[in-house]
Amino acid sequence: MKKIMKSAIVATTVLAVHGAVMASVVISGTRVVFPSNEKEVTIRLSNEGQQPGLVQVWLDEGDVQAAPEQIKVPFVLTPPMFRIEPGKGQTIRMLYNQSPLPQDRESVYWLNMLEVPPKPEDGDANYIQMAFRTRIKVFFRPKALNLQEKVQEAAGQLKWSLARTADGKSYALEVSNPTPYHVSFMHLGVDAPNGKNAVNEDGGMVEPGKSASFALQGGESLPAGPVKVKYTWLNDYGAGVEGEAQAVK
Structure with missing residues (x-):
């Protein structure tokens, strides 16, 4: 887990020469709106590739370099790490822990998704393994403003x-x-x-x-x-x- 987190922070490319690898896991939507009167919202991910992917998700307050284990946000994502088979999907639950947040304006956070593709199965010692990171905005919207x-x-x-x-x-x-x-x-x-x-x-x-x-x-x-x-x-x-x-x- 620590190795994956480190890859997320520095957008690690593990070197080699086996050819390009493209991200296959995608988030449904480009932003998340979390109304304050809701206990949780769900986010759908899908694997549109032909190989399984190991995925880690976390939230941050805008610092792209912040280590996931050091970030404190008023939300919990579950599951935080999982495997998605090709052609399959995964639903993430985002739960609000009821910590006080401004009620006169929106608050913004960032949802991070890190995908690590599997190693190639051809036994070639030289390959490219890239950790693909996606970030989208999460808007926490007070009930009175959700119009x-x-x-x-x-x-x-x-x-x-x-x-x-x-x-x-x-x-x-x-x-x-x-x-x-x-x-x-x-x-x-x-x-x-x-x-x-x-x-x-x-x-x-x-x-x-x-x-x-x-x-x-x-x-x-x-x-x-x-x-x-x-x-x-x-x-x-x-x-x-x-x-x-x-x-x-």
Whole structure:
């Protein structure tokens, strides 16, 4: 178990030359929403490959380097480690231990899944064994905030501004989030009046009551006048939703 945990922390590749190995175990969904009035939620995993996989799951608070055995979160995952046969699935239960969490805003955690494929059966001493790690967000949502109409409105309440980056060479979009929800973006950018656009294809997230900055590629110079922000945010089902707003300069 310790060896697997260590592999997760450093995304270990055990060297060799037997050919590429691809991850086969997948999580159903790209995010988890945990309503505070629920005792537990379930997460479905499936093995879409042709070989069995050994899987370990754990939660963290955002530090990708944190060792699983040292992390303290208000949830329990069961089972924490298991084997999935090819073509089969596994249901994970996430249980809330009732530790106090903010009730005026969402809290975010990260679900980690580490898959270690089996060794090849051909007896070749030289092979590649890779530990594939997947991380998705887990949003703990207070009962009073678990209203879809409010969730859907959050992105439209964001406040946008355009400012020079610290080096003064380009622009960045700065967004302020006055809502109690996390808003995640697939990508975002600006349409300038002269048709010169600048984009950020990396995306990211802005937390409740906080601000975030997104550097723009192609935004070295933007003309005076109004600038329209175009963005794609992710809903509870992981689907992209288009949005527009005006940026303050």
